[in-house]
Amino acid sequence: MASPTLTFNELFDADFLSALQHFSLRVEKVQKGGRLAEQKTAARGQGLEFADFKPYVAGDDLRAIDWNIYRRLGRVFVRIFEEQQDMPVYFLIDVSASMFLENKPRINAALQTSLALSSISLSQHDSVGLFPFADEMQVKVKFSSGKRNVMRIAKHLSELEAQNQTNLTTSIHHLANLNLRKGLVVVISDFFDDSGIEKVVDSLKLLRHKLLLVQLTKASDADPSLNDELYGDIKLQDCETDGSAEITITPALLAKYKEIYQSFNQRLLDFTNQYGAGFVQIDTDEDVLEQLSSLFESGGLVL
Amino acid sequence: MNFINLSPSLVIAGLVAIAGLLFALQQLRTRYRTVVVPTSMFWQQAAQDAPVRVFRQKFKHLLAYLLTLLIASLLWLGFSEPEVNKEASNEYYVLYLDGSAAMTQGDHFEQAVSVLENDLASLPANRREVIFGGEFHTKILNESEQLAVLEPRLAKVSPQAVPDSFAEQLTLLSQRFNDNTPVNVIVYGKSALPASLQDNISVSHATSFEETENNAGLVNLGINLAASGKANLIDVLVEAKTNTESEVKLADLEFLVGEAFFTPDQIQELGKGKFVLRDVPLVGEQFTARLKNSDAFMIDDSASIALPKSSIVNVAVSSTVHNSVFAVVNSDPSVRMVGAEDADVVIRHVGENFGNQLPALEFSQMSNQTPAFKLFYQGDKSTEQALADSLHELALDQIDANGLATASSQPISVELSHAATPSVQVWNALLQPEFNFTQSKSYPVFIAQSIRWLSGRHGWQPYLSAGQNVYHQDGLYALSSMQSRFEQSLNGSLYLGKAGGIELAGQRAFVSLTNADVTTATADSTEYSVGSVNSVLSNFSEFITLLISLILLLLIAEWVVYQRGLMP
Numbered sequence: 098m099a100s101p102t103l104t105f106n107e108l109f110d111a112d113f114l115s116a117l118q119h120f121s122l123r124v125e126k127v128q129k130g131g132r133l134a135e136q137k138t139a140a141r142g143q144g145l146e147f148a149d150f151k152p153y154v155a156g157d158d159l160r161a162i163d164w165n166i167y168r169r170l171g172r173v174f175v176r177i178f179e180e181q182q183d184m185p186v187y188f189l190i191d192v193s194a195s196m197f198l199e200n201k202p203r204i205n206a207a208l209q210t211s212l213a214l215s216s217i218s219l220s221q222h223d224s225v226g227l228f229p230f231a232d233e234m235q236v237k238v239k240f241s242s243g244k245r246n247v248m249r250i251a252k253h254l255s256e257l258e259a260q261n262q263t264n265l266t267t268s269i270h271h272l273a274n275l276n277l278r279k280g281l282v283v284v285i286s287d288f289f290d291d292s293g294i295e296k297v298v299d300s301l302k303l304l305r306h307k308l309l310l311v312q313l314t315k316a317s318d319a320d321p322s323l324n325d326e327l328y329g330d331i332k333l334q335d336c337e338t339d340g341s342a343e344i345t346i347t348p349a350l351l352a353k354y355k356e357i358y359q360s361f362n363q364r365l366l367d368f369t370n371q372y373g374a375g376f377v378q379i380d381t382d383e384d385v386l387e388q389l390s391s392l393f394e395s396g397g398l399v400l
Numbered sequence: 401m402n403f404i405n406l407s408p409s410l411v412i413a414g415l416v417a418i419a420g421l422l423f424a425l426q427q428l429r430t431r432y433r434t435v436v437v438p439t440s441m442f443w444q445q446a447a448q449d450a451p452v453r454v455f456r457q458k459f460k461h462l463l464a465y466l467l468t469l470l471i472a473s474l475l476w477l478g479f480s481e482p483e484v485n486k487e488a489s490n491e492y493y494v495l496y497l498d499g500s501a502a503m504t505q506g507d508h509f510e511q512a513v514s515v516l517e518n519d520l521a522s523l524p525a526n527r528r529e530v531i532f533g534g535e536f537h538t539k540i541l542n543e544s545e546q547l548a549v550l551e552p553r554l555a556k557v558s559p560q561a562v563p564d565s566f567a568e569q570l571t572l573l574s575q576r577f578n579d580n581t582p583v584n585v586i587v588y589g590k591s592a593l594p595a596s597l598q599d600n601i602s603v604s605h606a607t608s609f610e611e612t613e614n615n616a617g618l619v620n621l622g623i624n625l626a627a628s629g630k631a632n633l634i635d636v637l638v639e640a641k642t643n644t645e646s647e648v649k650l651a652d653l654e655f656l657v658g659e660a661f662f663t664p665d666q667i668q669e670l671g672k673g674k675f676v677l678r679d680v681p682l683v684g685e686q687f688t689a690r691l692k693n694s695d696a697f698m699i700d701d702s703a704s705i706a707l708p709k710s711s712i713v714n715v716a717v718s719s720t721v722h723n724s725v726f727a728v729v730n731s732d733p734s735v736r737m738v739g740a741e742d743a744d745v746v747i748r749h750v751g752e753n754f755g756n757q758l759p760a761l762e763f764s765q766m767s768n769q770t771p772a773f774k775l776f777y778q779g780d781k782s783t784e785q786a787l788a789d790s791l792h793e794l795a796l797d798q799i800d801a802n803g804l805a806t807a808s809s810q811p812i813s814v815e816l817s818h819a820a821t822p823s824v825q826v827w828n829a830l831l832q833p834e835f836n837f838t839q840s841k842s843y844p845v846f847i848a849q850s851i852r853w854l855s856g857r858h859g860w861q862p863y864l865s866a867g868q869n870v871y872h873q874d875g876l877y878a879l880s881s882m883q884s885r886f887e888q889s890l891n892g893s894l895y896l897g898k899a900g901g902i903e904l905a906g907q908r909a910f911v912s913l914t915n916a917d918v919t920t921a922t923a924d925s926t927e928y929s930v931g932s933v934n935s936v937l938s939n940f941s942e943f944i945t946l947l948i949s950l951i952l953l954l955l956i957a958e959w960v961v962y963q964r965g966l967m968p
Contacts, residue, residue, distance in 0.1 A: 195438035203438075289439035318438075329962065332432035335440040342440050343432050344447050353446040361442070 105255040185280030193263035206381040230268035231260030308374035498589020499534030503559035512588040535897030561899035563915040566591030617700025617919035622863035684709035703912035716743035759854035763828035776819035
């Protein structure tokens, strides 16, 4: 049963957004070809950060001639600078049924996280794209930049509705096929894809973007005994597949479950370590802002 | 406790309860709680990978095992009739169901039966028995016998018009349990408890009833020869008592002969409720004395007795017979000398044409008849039976046969034959002086008894009282010639069990309760030990109840623990 999600007013909380002003989201280098912004690129040109000198050739900007060198060496050199451009940030937001289940549904934390990271990106002149997905990916916002678009992003987020089954693999394939400018892909999901974590990981490898995986969890995911309903003889009804399983909760079964879940998480972690992706777990029952604050410990998150 | 000892109704109720419980458990077992989860893939994988149960593996669940063991042990204890202590295990229970007249009042008997059935369920089957004390003492449930057989047996017994005979039963029990086995006799009824008991026997009441207030009843009813000397009349004694200080007045009584009310010509009041009805005619019907106003305890409010028929026998005596015969006949007040045409019995010589076809006492020639006494009897009795009867009824057993044999130089014998008309043939020679028979005291008895035997007139009993033997009287003076028949019935003592009509020696007779103890009984002053008895009996039930309650609690605990996944 879907639980009520955050409304626009609840989501677009001024206090929440203002608390994010000190945070920045950087990658080591973004692909050249973007607009001038704050992300480092390999491009040389206009900028504030000095990079090197080069002999003057016709056509160079006369303002870049270093007259001190000319006085000492008698030759004309010009200063060149690193050009800072914007970074496209693509949010892959899980809107499958599992995200809308339970008390304090995971989608709330997903929306808050999306809005927070969007706000940070927009504030540093990066562009933002929204790609909600369930059994297939939608293009809600392909490109949006400018601080004033935070409200627009929040409105789009608050309008997201529950879809069907999670199919992250297909959605990632879909995103990869869009041939978007290289940037940062933020996957916000519980990663409960029936095709299995291996297929999810394999599909993530196809993306040529930087990756930040945001796993939305609850404490009872790792330890089902914390869920008051999970004891004795129960019929487990999968909210997405309508499939069911009649099981009897026993200590042995619980132990096996924990083992499998831990293996699931470990596989995600191994992948992010191997491919230099970011990975963060957000407990949806806890305060999202606090958890994001710990993520941006030194004020910025560099991937 | 076991299931076999439960009554059919309880067994059925138990089955219904078990069916309901199983149904509920079935519902609980099959009705899975549906829990919607974000994903079931981890659970399905875990269920597939969960270790299957194997016969031997490391023993991990000691507490679960102990809990299960405790429940099973309690169940075993609950259904295996645990013995609380050694002393209790040796005690034998005799449950005495009083079926005497006192229990006919209201629903007292049903109450007693109900209490008895309740108590029985709690007693060990191998150390209890049930005795019903009615007309006779009957063991209606033996030790180790299943309770299921008791109900149909109880349906066949009911309180009867008999006095309480618990004391006799207690005597029998004392003889039976003379080995110091502790015996707990529990009385379900009103039987009076004895003052002293054998050491190993304890007696107590399991039931108590309210005293019957203002009861009156007949305690004596008997007949005797009329004091006026008139052979055709009789006197009747009637005595009535109350269980209070008051006395029963004549006005409180009424009398019936047959179905008609009867008013005696003369009634003598002897005081204290005793009355003699003088010169009541011998009409051969039922005489009943009863209270005009019945009280709550009705069984002693009336009593009946059979009045004999007229005992005068018309006898014709041939002039040819010995003079001594005339003397005996004339001296018998119940015999009237008449002509042969009016006679019931004739006395003549064999072959003499005198009152032919009538029952006859005949004198024969010794040379023509081998046996000294030859009897021709009616009816279908065997020869041996007829001989046994006749020896006593004709007072032949009182004759000095050895003396007669010596005098006659021949053996004195008796021969019996079946005939349409009864007759007695005896040697005429025995009447001669040398035989000294006519001078013996047995001679008039023989003549008188022979006349009575030939006439077919039966004797009568002065009274017949329930719970007593038939009153024994000797031949001639008793006016009862049937004593030997009574004796043959029960080896010499005919016990009259309950009040009511009976067939006695071929005659209709009436037995009355007429028991002063029953009529004047008040509430037993013995302290009732119902509480102590019930506490002993209920110890078993309480123990079982405690066990079952504990088991249920443990099962609930196990269910919760199991559901919480804390035990396998």
